[in-house]
Amino acid sequence: MRLFEAMRAARVPVVIADDWVRPPFVDWSSCCIMIKENSIGELPQILRKLESRAEQIARNARSEWERVFGEENFFHHTVEAYLLILRAREKATTTQKLSRYAKVVRAPYGRMILRTLKDKVLGR
The missing domain is CATH 1.20.5 (Single alpha-helices involved in coiled-coils or other helix-helix interfaces)
Structure with a gap:
């Protein structure tokens, strides 16, 4: 939930996980910082290195949120995600x-x- 709130607020989401299942339809590489779990101790240094790109990543996060979860596309993407889940379960x-x-x-x-x-x- 916090991930999507950060995107909507045009903030940079930071995901700390090794096996994160990315929600579909979002260009996560453009709008999120992903950190491996074993790199948590290096988080301050990693964020400092990316500080010059923070504004752009934040804009991308808001843009992706609007594109996928915004009022015009939310229903469509929700149905598409549901269908992907059903297909995966069938297989x-x-x-x-x-x-x-x-x-x-x-x-x-x-x-x-x-x-x-x-x-x-x-x-x-």
Whole structure:
């Protein structure tokens, strides 16, 4: 959520992640700074090196937000993203599907959801 708020406010989004799944349709390389997780200690130096480009990156962020998430295109891009997700799920192997569910189960809230469902099924 904060990523999109930064884009809308014409600020430079900084994403610190190794395996970030980029939302589709956005030219992330032009409007975002991406930092590897193991480079977090170098963040101040990295940002200082990019300071001269900050205004342009911020303008690009706002421009991309308008182009993809703005009033005229939001519905279209939302539907297109949904269709991409459906296609990917249809192509997923059983192992990939189980892996996705396993990630949810390993999350703290995932266990809570499963316990709640189990209790409801068992009538507790």
